[in-house]
Amino acid sequence: MVNLSILVGNLVDSPDLKYTKEGTPVAHFDMITSETWSDGDRKKESTERHHVEVWRGRGEACAKILTKGSLVYVLGMKITNKWDDDRGQTRYSTVIRAQDVKFISVKK
Incomplete structure (x- = not known):
């Protein structure tokens, strides 16, 4: 079985960098294809x-x-998160967990 996503597109906004409780960095960004x-x-x-x-x-x-x-070029896995909100509704969100990111054209 293979879970592989390849995307080439433009960032909607600059990445947001945060750190886990353990201090591991993780950047989040949205991109358009x-x-x-x-x-x-x-x-x-x-x-x-x-x-x-x-x-x-x-x-x-x-x-x-x-x-x-x-x-950017992004190679990664598609991950779907599932949770129940405060009204008991089941919610889903999908994210690409990047294994590789190539910078094709960087805007200044």
Whole structure:
């Protein structure tokens, strides 16, 4: 079985770097990917927003170098978290846990 996601897209905002209780760094950022195609004489586009988390040294590098609009390549695993909110509703969130991040074009 393989759980592998490959994304190339632009950051929505600069990464947010936080630390766990144990002091392990983790950066979070959202990125946008899009797909375009033609439907007869009409051009169509579909855009997706992805939540990405990057751990340890790679996360620190992302937080230090990347900014809003940077173009990145992300290789990682799709992780779905499940919890019950305060009203008893089951909630889900999906994140890409990056194993590798390549900086294609960094915005200053």
